Amino acid sequence: MNTLHAPRTRALLDRLFAAAEHDDVAEVSPIDFAAASAQERADAVASVYMPVSATGGDLLYALVRGARPETVVEFGTSFGISTLYLAAAVADNGTGHAYGSELSATKLAAARANLDEAGLGAHATLLPGDARESLAGVPGPIGLVLLDGWKDLCLPVLRLLEPKLAPGALVVADDTTFESMGDYLAYVRDPANGYVTVAFPVEDGMEISCWT
Structure with missing residues (x-):
């Protein structure tokens, strides 16, 4: 079974990706991103999709199907x-649950509506607020992590989740070509920190790391 090819899921993804193609940074509220808080940045880009690529999405689906976390x-x-x-x-695995985190109340409501439209609302819980707080209560063991929020927070969020990672857990970081991912990449690429990691060539780059 592949829910990605169910008509309502496919139609929804096609519509969302089409909308994302019209992302306009000119619509972002004029703030100093370097000085702004995570919440202020989230509010400034509340209308901007910033999604994974379709290829990256297929990769995520395949990893979850294979790992069965x-x-x-x-x-x-x-x-x-x-x-x-x-x-x-x-x-499609028939087991497990996904937990998401989002600072923007606007995006959170839209994401919940999209999951419900696809008939997948029962399989994911979306948590509001700062991920460094909201994800602290997620039950372990965690078998797969996707890091696709603010790049300067990817490493702190990973460190928060590490005590709950299952042996062999997969950690996928998106947009690894961004300069702001430098500290994160240095961390997971240092064998002393417990990962075997590989760069994956999708749009804007992904890093796939296995917690050993």
Whole structure:
């Protein structure tokens, strides 16, 4: 079974990706992103999708199907495009649950509506607020993590989740070509920190790391 190819899921993903193609940074509220808080940045881009690529989404689906994790965690849900891939895989596995996190109340409501439209709402719980707080209560062991929120917070969120990672857990970080991912990449690429990791060539780059 592949829920990604169910008519209502496919139609929804196609519509969301089409909308994301019209992302306009000119619509972002004029703030100093370097000085702004995570919440202020989230509010400024509340209308911007910033999704994973379709290829990246297929990769996430395949990883969840193959690993069959009981708990999937996502940092940075946005409008829920990546969450649809994760929830579809959990649903098709017949086991597990996905937990997402989102600072923007606007995006959170939209993501929940998108999951419900796809019939996947029962397979994912979306948590409001700062992921460094909201994800602290997610039950372990965690079998797969997607890091796709603010890049300067990817490493702190990973460190928060590490005590709950299952042996062999997969950690996928998106947008690894961004300069702001430098500290994160240095951390997971240092064998002393417990990961075997590989760069994956999708749009804007992904890093796939296995917790050893």
